[in-house]
Amino acid sequence: MEYDISNRYRINDHEGKNLFSIETHNLDNSWPLVPHTHHRLEISCVKSGTGTYLVDGRRYEIAKGDVFLFNNQETHYISLKPGESMRHLVIHFSQRFIWNALANDLDYNFLSVFFQRNSNFENRLDRNNPSTKKVYKLLHDLDKESLSNHLAKDLRIKVIMESILIEITENYPYIAAITSEKVLPARDTKSIENALIYIDQHLCEDMTLAELAEIGCMSPAYFSSFFKKCNGIAPFEYIARKRVQMAIEQIRNTSKNLTEIATLCGFNNSTSFLKTFKKITGNPPSYYRNK
Numbered sequence: 001m002e003y004d005i006s007n008r009y010r011i012n013d014h015e016g017k018n019l020f021s022i023e024t025h026n027l028d029n030s031w032p033l034v035p036h037t038h039h040r041l042e043i044s045c046v047k048s049g050t051g052t053y054l055v056d057g058r059r060y061e062i063a064k065g066d067v068f069l070f071n072n073q074e075t076h077y078i079s080l081k082p083g084e085s086m087r088h089l090v091i092h093f094s095q096r097f098i099w100n101a102l103a104n105d106l107d108y109n110f111l112s113v114f115f116q117r118n119s120n121f122e123n124r125l126d127r128n129n130p131s132t133k134k135v136y137k138l139l140h141d142l143d144k145e146s147l148s149n150h151l152a153k154d155l156r157i158k159v160i161m162e163s164i165l166i167e168i169t170e171n172y173p174y175i176a177a178i179t180s181e182k183v184l185p186a187r188d189t190k191s192i193e194n195a196l197i198y199i200d201q202h203l204c205e206d207m208t209l210a211e212l213a214e215i216g217c218m219s220p221a222y223f224s225s226f227f228k229k230c231n232g233i234a235p236f237e238y239i240a241r242k243r244v245q246m247a248i249e250q251i252r253n254t255s256k257n258l259t260e261i262a263t264l265c266g267f268n269n270s271t272s273f274l275k276t277f278k279k280i281t282g283n284p285p286s287y288y289r290n291k
Contacts, residue, residue, distance in 0.1 A: 009146035011097070011154050017200045019097040020157065022146045026087050027051075029080035035282050036077060039241040040092040041114050042070040043164065045139045049086025052079045053123070060124045062086060067125040067135050069168070071114040071232050072241065074123070075282060089143055093161065095231060096193050110165045112175050115232040121174040131171035138164045191216035192230050195223070203242055204266040209235060243267065244280045251288045258285050 011020040024047070027033070035054070046066045053060040053068060055076040060068070062078070070076050080086065098110050113121075125132045142160045150156060169175065195216045199207070212235055213223035227235045247265045250256060256264070262273035277285050 020093045022091050022143060024087060024089055027078065027080060028085040029082055033077050035075045037073060037075050037280065038092055039072055039245050040094050041072060042092050044068045044088050044090045045136050047087040047089060051084050051086050054079055055123045065136055067132055068123050070123060073233060089139055096196055113168050116176045117174055118176040129172065131167055135164055135167050191218060192227055199239055204264060240276050241280055244277050247277065248288055251285055
């Protein structure tokens with residue numbers, strides 16, 4: 001049995017909240033791989049091996065050189081047959097990693113491939129598109145940079161990430177034309193970033209839309225609409241997904257009972273916790289503890 005995660009590297013904000021992570025996953029078919037989502041965005045590439053990616057009912061055969069994209073709503077997992085194994089590079093990043101203080105004026109096109117897709121979109125980048133090899137190389141450059149000792153390593157990683165997103169945005173017909181020229185105003189982006197930081201700091205507490213909108217200096221209606229535009233999901237779905245992810249970590253890494261975990265992660269009662277958990281993951285909490 002093998003499910004080894006190696007070459008980990010993380011970039012956190014000043015509060016210690018993770019903005020970016022890169023890992024190499026070494027898998028074989030004896031490890032139970034379960035359908036899951038992430039509250040962050042994901043780009044991954046296959047270093048070696050074969051298998052099948054299942055994404056919300058779609059199937060993609062996996063081969064070396066493939067590059068995959070997942071937003072924060074898509075349920076996905078890898079299926080490996082007996083004898084199959086694979087190594088793939090997995091990058092998770094927060095939207096805030098792209099529009100933090102260094103990048104407030106960035107065009108929304110940087111992230112539109114995750115949130116503003118058209119009917120041509122495929123989670124696996126087109127193997128016949130020459131840009132796929134370029135993206136694959138950039139991902140490996142990112143991997144090498146994460147292992148380096150450069151003083152400006154984090155900034156170099158950010159620049160490579162932006163290059164990857166530009167390459168995808170400019171060379172694949174995946175983005176809805178009606179939204180492809182919209183820009184995120186720097187002021188509003190900063191407001192949403194402040195709200196995301198507040199959510200991270202108060203994830204276990206009750207929050208209201210009016211409270212979040214006030215932090216963002218927006219009306220509740222505009223805040224809700226703009227938040228969804230920036231993050232792909234509404235504010236309270238975002239909060240629920242972050243709470244469930246926190247709960248999964250508690251289930252896997254502590255001996256606390258589910259009632260304690262529900263309270264710790266901001267759920268008002270066990271019923272709400274169980275209902276939300278299963279809605280987001282497709283499985284009850286006990287499934288993750290058993291695995």
